[in-house]
Amino acid sequence: xxLLKPFxxxxxxxxxxxxxxxxxxxxxxxxxxxxxxxxxxxxNVRLAKSLPLPMENDESRPRIDLVVFIINLTSELxxxxxxxxxxxxxxxxxxxxxxxxVTNARNASAPAExxxxxxxxxxxxxxxxxxxEDQTPDGVASATExxxxxxxxxxxxxPIATALYVSNLTxxxxxxxxxxxxxx
Amino acid sequence: xxxxxxxxxxxxxxxxxxxxxxxxxDKWSRLTATQRQSIDYTxxxxxxxxxxxxICEVFMLVSPWFHTDVIExxxxxxxxxxxxxxxxxxxxxxxxxxxxxxxxxxxxELIRHVSIKIKKHTDEAVWIxxxxxxxxxRPNHLKPTYVVHYLQTPxxxxxxxxxxxxxxxxxxxxxxxxxxxxxxxxLSGRKLTAIRDLLMKQxxxxxxxxxPSPLAERNRVVSNLHxxxxxxxxxxxxxQMACEAFGxxxxxxxxxxxxxxxxxxxxxxxxxxxxxxxxFRCVVKFASTNLLESLRHSASSGVASTPVxxxxxxxxxxxxxxxxxxxxxxxxxxxxxxSQK
Numbered sequence: 167x168x169l170l171k172p173f174x175x176x177x178x179x180x181x182x183x184x185x186x187x188x189x190x191x192x193x194x195x196x197x198x199x200x201x202x203x204x205x206x207x208x209x210n211v212r213l214a215k216s217l218p219l220p221m222e223n224d225e226s227r228p229r230i231d232l233v234v235f236i237i238n239l240t241s242e243l244x245x246x247x248x249x250x251x252x253x254x255x256x257x258x259x260x261x262x263x264x265x266x267x268v269t270n271a272r273n274a275s276a277p278a279e280x281x282x283x284x285x286x287x288x289x290x291x292x293x294x295x296x297x298x299e300d301q302t303p304d305g306v307a308s309a310t311e312x313x314x315x316x317x318x319x320x321x322x323x324x325p326i327a328t329a330l331y332v333s334n335l336t337x338x339x340x341x342x343x344x345x346x347x348x349x350x
Numbered sequence: 351x352x353x354x355x356x357x358x359x360x361x362x363x364x365x366x367x368x369x370x371x372x373x374x375x376d377k378w379s380r381l382t383a384t385q386r387q388s389i390d391y392t393x394x395x396x397x398x399x400x401x402x403x404x405i406c407e408v409f410m411l412v413s414p415w416f417h418t419d420v421i422e423x424x425x426x427x428x429x430x431x432x433x434x435x436x437x438x439x440x441x442x443x444x445x446x447x448x449x450x451x452x453x454x455x456x457x458x459e460l461i462r463h464v465s466i467k468i469k470k471h472t473d474e475a476v477w478i479x480x481x482x483x484x485x486x487x488r489p490n491h492l493k494p495t496y497v498v499h500y501l502q503t504p505x506x507x508x509x510x511x512x513x514x515x516x517x518x519x520x521x522x523x524x525x526x527x528x529x530x531x532x533x534x535x536x537l538s539g540r541k542l543t544a545i546r547d548l549l550m551k552q553x554x555x556x557x558x559x560x561x562p563s564p565l566a567e568r569n570r571v572v573s574n575l576h577x578x579x580x581x582x583x584x585x586x587x588x589x590q591m592a593c594e595a596f597g598x599x600x601x602x603x604x605x606x607x608x609x610x611x612x613x614x615x616x617x618x619x620x621x622x623x624x625x626x627x628x629x630f631r632c633v634v635k636f637a638s639t640n641l642l643e644s645l646r647h648s649a650s651s652g653v654a655s656t657p658v659x660x661x662x663x664x665x666x667x668x669x670x671x672x673x674x675x676x677x678x679x680x681x682x683x684x685x686x687x688x689s690q691k
Contacts, residue, residue: 185580191651202576214580215652223580243653 168218172303172320174259175229181208181322182312188236189247193269193300197236207323209314217251231321233259234313236267236298237284239276245284252291260291263320264331266338267296267309288338297337336340356403358491363399371398417677427509431537431545431669434504434523436530436574440480444528446470449501452526453478460518465489475500482515497517498542504529505549507542537673548642549669554599556590588656591651595658596666607671609634609661614677629677642666 170185184201186194191213198211210228219227233255238244248266255264266288270276288295296312299305304326316336366374372391389401434441450468457464463483470476478497481489495515498507506523520532539545547553579585614631615623623630638644645662648654654662665671 189652191585198572198577202574209576210581211577213577214587216581219580220583222583227580 168221168224169254169256170217170219170233170259171256172230172263177229177231177322178208180323181210181228182210182232182317182323183210183230184197184317185212185214185230186236187214187217187232187233187248189215189244190238190241193236193238193298193306196300196306197310197313200306201313204314207314207318207321209317211327212346216247217254219254225273230263232263232265232313232317234265234267236269238313239268239270239280239325240273242280245280249287262294262331262333264291265291265316266294267298267313269298269300271297280346285338285340289340292333292337294333294336317330359403360399361492363402364395368395371395375402380514392661428538428540429507429509429542429545429548430511431530431535432506432508432520433535434506434527434529434532437504438530441528444501444526446476446501449476449499449526455505456525457474457522460521463487463489465491480519497523497528498546499523500546500550503550505546506532506536507546536670537669538605539604540601543617544604547602548604548666549691551669553597553601556593556598558594584648588652589650591656591658592646595649595663596642596646601640601646601666603639605639605667606618606635606637607641607665608636608673610672610674612674612676641671 186197188194194213198213201209201211212227212230235248235251236244237248266284268281268284271281287296294316296309298309300309316332318324319327319332322328363371375386375389391398393401429615453468454466457466457480461482462485465483466482468476468477468480476499478499480495480497481491481497482493483489495511497519498531500503508519511519515596524532535549537545537549611632611634612629615626617624636645641663645654645655645665649656649658649662661673661675664673
């Protein structure tokens, strides 16, 4: 099985590499366009539909500092694809180098059970769960800002902070009543 | 002028939306330029109609034919495609005047009161407008049937035809085009141009090639050097297969595809249904503003598996959007057999 490994390659100077995994391949493109505009750090963005990544690119691929799974809550396929991709990541990534980003959380057609399932998944893996709005440029910009904050830490570009330390603060926690039915 | 004709004219003018009235009347060559100028389009429609009637009265017009707006907008109502079968020896040399005479004489023999107008459009299409009447009443011009036929092709497109009129029209068509039978092509849609383009394959076809793009640089539309797609190869593959199945560029706008299933129920988790002997009847309908575009996108984005299943690719391949699927004998290869009804 070709696992993606976090520390098997050397890092670049003042560079951060992020991998965006999204089954629908829509939001990742707009995020990528804004991410590369960052000036203080060179950001390289890799886009994928799912894991595992093709082996042909192994040589040219830089060290991935942060893996972001983008899940569209209105699509079950999106969630299942993200879940299935998780097993192709080396466990080393789950120490602060994986993040879940969720879109369409306020959409009426997104069932509440799916958000709960994503929450449970993120909490069990000790990863942060971010909510994003993908339709407006403002939404994309704010999602990018938050990703950059986590990315810079994961790439080791922020003094004193490490990915594991920050993930302890930002990881998703389950509310105690998550298994109770909601009163909608 | 006859009372019925007057009323007909009134109703026809009322049907045309106000914003299109000026363009329609300009196209209608029976009015002279001065008459057209004398019509004040800022008046209310009722006043306009009265004015128009007065002008027409003066020139004793007998049969107004507002077909121009139907030809310009051939997208009103449902169109059904039919195919002529078994050509006789001289079917391929039927030309316009012969077809016109034959059709008019055959249809008039079959039904007494019928009004037929045949016109050849610039794109080689022959438009026939038929107003049906019966032994006791005059032809009803408000519910005409439109027939579009492309000479030297076996395709005929019909709109607004009742089941009573169908055998008469079929007989007349078959005799005048020198074929032996006519059958339903199982293709229907709101846009005539779309079903015509689909049937006659007038959209961009993509043929399977071993090397899709001769120059690798041509496909390098990279927005930014820092952004790289990991799975670009498989995405390009899927896109290629989707285009091979459905075509490239703008696709004809089909609104729906209907699959009538008469197959045995197959689901291991549901024993009661699987044990039944008779076929499980079910109708599956796909609907969209542009169905072929949606299907192509679902194949290229990976939602539908590639290579595209023959169930979906039959729509453009056979030019049909109504399928009856039955079980036919053992084995997976004959599990699906799109046959026509």
